[in-house]
Amino acid sequence: MSKPNQEIHNCILDGDAGKTKILAEKIVNAGSNPTEALQPFITAIRHAGDLFDQGEFFLPQLLLSAKAMQAAMDVMFPSSEGKSAARLSRGTVIAGTIQGDIHEIGKNLVCALLSAHGFQVVDLGADVALDRFVQETEQHKPDFLVLSALLTTTMINQKHLIDQLNDKGIRDGVKVLVGGAPVTSDWAEEIGADGYAPDASRAVALAIKLLDA
Ligand code: B12
Numbered sequence: 001m002s003k004p005n006q007e008i009h010n011c012i013l014d015g016d017a018g019k020t021k022i023l024a025e026k027i028v029n030a031g032s033n034p035t036e037a038l039q040p041f042i043t044a045i046r047h048a049g050d051l052f053d054q055g056e057f058f059l060p061q062l063l064l065s066a067k068a069m070q071a072a073m074d075v076m077f078p079s080s081e082g083k084s085a086a087r088l089s090r091g092t093v094i095a096g097t098i099q100g101d102i103h104e105i106g107k108n109l110v111c112a113l114l115s116a117h118g119f120q121v122v123d124l125g126a127d128v129a130l131d132r133f134v135q136e137t138e139q140h141k142p143d144f145l146v147l148s149a150l151l152t153t154t155m156i157n158q159k160h161l162i163d164q165l166n167d168k169g170i171r172d173g174v175k176v177l178v179g180g181a182p183v184t185s186d187w188a189e190e191i192g193a194d195g196y197a198p199d200a201s202r203a204v205a206l207a208i209k210l211l212d213a
Contacts, residue, residue, distance in 0.1 A: 005040040012044035013051075015064025017071040024075035034076040035113065035201055045069045045105065069105055077112035090118035091211050094136050095146035096128035097180075098157040103150035106180060109200040110146060117204050119144075130161045137165065137174055144207055147193075149180040158183070159191035166192075175210050179203060 011020040020041075027037045048065040051057035057065075093114055097107050104126040115121045122140070124132060137145060149155045158178045165171040175194040178187070188196035195210060197203040 005043075008040045009044040009047070012041060012065050012068050012072075013048055015061060015068050017064075017068040020068040021071045021075055024072040028075055038072070038076055038109070041069055041072050066105060070108070073105065073108060073112070077109070077116070089120040091120070091143040091207065092140070093119050093121045093144045093146055093207070094124065094133070094140065094142040095121055095148070096124035096133065097126040097148045097150070098154050098161065099127060099129050100157060101149055101151050101154035102126045103148070103180070106150065106200070107146070107148035110148070110179065110203045113200045113204050114146070114207060117208070119204075119207065121146075130157060130164055133161055134164050134168060134170075137170055138168070142174060143211065145174050145176045146203070147176065147178050149178070149183060152182045155180070155182055155187065158187075158193065162192050175207075177203065177206065177210075 008020070008023055011023060024041075028034065045065055048057060048062055052059070052062045093111075095107060095111050095114075097104050107126070108123070111121045111123045122136070122142070124136065133145065133147075136142075145161075147158050147161065149158055162171065162176055165174070165176070176192075177195050177197070178191070178193045179197055183196060185196045188194075195206045197206045
């Protein structure tokens, strides 16, 4: 691992949001592509998850690492609210992490990239109740629903939501994209989603492809 990447890794694992922010600012000021430059941060936060899994990291440490990760994202992908209103919207998106699940770093990244590519994104946040997704879909009729799940126990709520959209007769009016670490293309097919992508860049490519289809 090169030195700057090692520094990033250490800052995330130490949960040092202040230092992580400074590193992210340096990257932005150097004019690097933020999507590519974020990769070592993603590797580091996943490593924190592995350490947690192995019992070498406890929840408060994981939480600090997550805060440091979010600090980097805030610098590298500043909110594009307002900016997107000024330009032609490519399509409308309602996004959120599914009920029962508080992970939102990946979802935030997907939202940031969609927004950067001209989609108008309404981010409902994390642990979003299924009823809320249904209400927002009925009211705003978005082109896409972007549903994130990071827990094997909450993935099932992606299916429950699609079932509810079907019951309400509004499923055909919206394209449902699913993702998150435990989600696969097989799962997407099994629950009747319109698509799955393994990362934020491919989520954008998928949304563009589906709009053009
Ligand atoms: C950070 C983190 C946390 C943070 C979250 C902070 C936050 N604000 O988001 C905190 C500390 C709060 C946390 C809590 C918990 N966590 Co946690 N956490 C993680 C960790 C380390 C990283 C997740 C992350 O941010 N990854 C980086 C982002 C960039 O990647 P991503 O989320 O996968 O997103 C990318 C893609 O998946 C995709 N994507 C994401 N969403 C979508 C949506 C669509 C539509 C598309 C197309 C694509 C897409 O694009 C993203 C960008 O490229 C993972 C480990 C891991 N390997 O994933 C564990 C992990 C997910 N957590 C885990 C667990 C168990 C928990 C807790 C239950 C712990 C506990 N005992 O309380 C709680 C959850 C409580 C709850 N009800 O939700 C387990 C899950 C195990 C399982 N089988 O389900 C993991 C895998 C850790 C582990 N190895 O044990 N966690």
